[in-house]
Amino acid sequence: MKGMLHKNKLEEGSTVKCIKTEDGNWFTPQEFEAAGNYKSSRNWKNTVRCGGETLKRLMEEGKLPTPPIYSKKKKLEKPEACGVCHSGEDLFGCDTCSRFFHGDCHLPPVQNERPLRRPWSCTFCRMKESSGSQQHHEECEVLAMTMGPEEQLKCEFLLLEIYCHSDNISLEPMEQDKYSVEAYRGMDNFMLLNKIKKNLNERRYPNVGNFMRDMRVIFQNHRAFNKDHALYLMGIDLEEEFEQNFKKVFTTSAPKMKPGKEVGAQGLGCRKLN
Structure with missing residues (x-):
């Protein structure tokens, strides 16, 4: 059984659902252990693995946070936090869901003037509202689409998803005493991600293909320069x-891109369907 571990949720406690499986279901570490045909026990740190290493080992090495233990009967009281940077203070709350964001963390940026126009919905909720039956396209058709309001919203959604899960990939600059080739590449990724955000905010992408080209460069850099096996797999x-998510929001019928597959120089060429 496979899933993606969300580190920010793991930090909230061992009884918080922090593992999302391939079918979209969420599990606590102990529930994930049981679903994987292991007898449910208190030893999930030793049975659940990431990149061949147990979660216990990754916690001991400081690569994963050690979650506090909360009683199932005790409700976890956590202050409001931004869905991107996970810090508090001066947040905008979505009136449709329970998410909070700093004005500059959200995509597009939330207006700084208060009071905020109400009701305000975050990009995730706006995407849900706009979803419906759409015409299917080949990937080359999607990449050639002019960046209109609808395409802009979809790209903002895709990028915001990455920002919210950026602790699962080397997108953050490292501490000065840890500089190395890999560290510099991590900083390159971080700066490129912020450049993509700036380009989106300033409407500099003429089409979807240019946005996707820049996004895929980040993942290509991560595969090429991240030597840590566990983080590589994340x-x-x-x-x-x-x-x-790209295929889902743009309803493209193109096959999932395999790791290592390059994109055309302009990001607009049709890829042969398998």
Whole structure:
């Protein structure tokens, strides 16, 4: 059984559903252990693995947070936090769901003037509202689409998803005393991600293909320069989820991109369907 572990949710507690499986279901570590045909026990840290390493080992090495233990009968009281940077203060709350964001963290940025126009819905909720039966397209057709309001919203959704899960891939700059070739590449990814965000906010992408080309470069960099096996696999999982979201929101019938497959120089060429 496979799934993606969300580190920010794991930090909330061992009874919080923090593992999302390939079919979209969420599990606590102990539930995931049981669903994987292991007898449910208190030893999920030793039985659940990521990149061949047990979660216990990854926690001991500081690659994963050690979650606090909360009683199932005790409700976890957690202050409001931004869905992107996970910090609090001066947040905008979505009136449709329970998410909170800093104005600059959200895509598109939330207006800084208060009071905020109500009701306000985040990009995730706006995508749900706009979803419906849509015409299927080949990937080359999607990449050639002019960046209109609908395409802009979809690209903002895709990028916001990455920002919300950026702790699963090397997208953050490392501490100064840890600089290395890999560290510099991680900083390159971080700066490229922010550049993509800036280009989206300033409407600089003429079409979807240019946006997708830049996004795929980030994952190509991660595969090429991340030597940590566990983090490498997390990045691969995040890449696959990004590509699946791309196909879903743009209703493209193109096959899922395999890790290592390059995109055309302009990002607009039709790829042969298998």
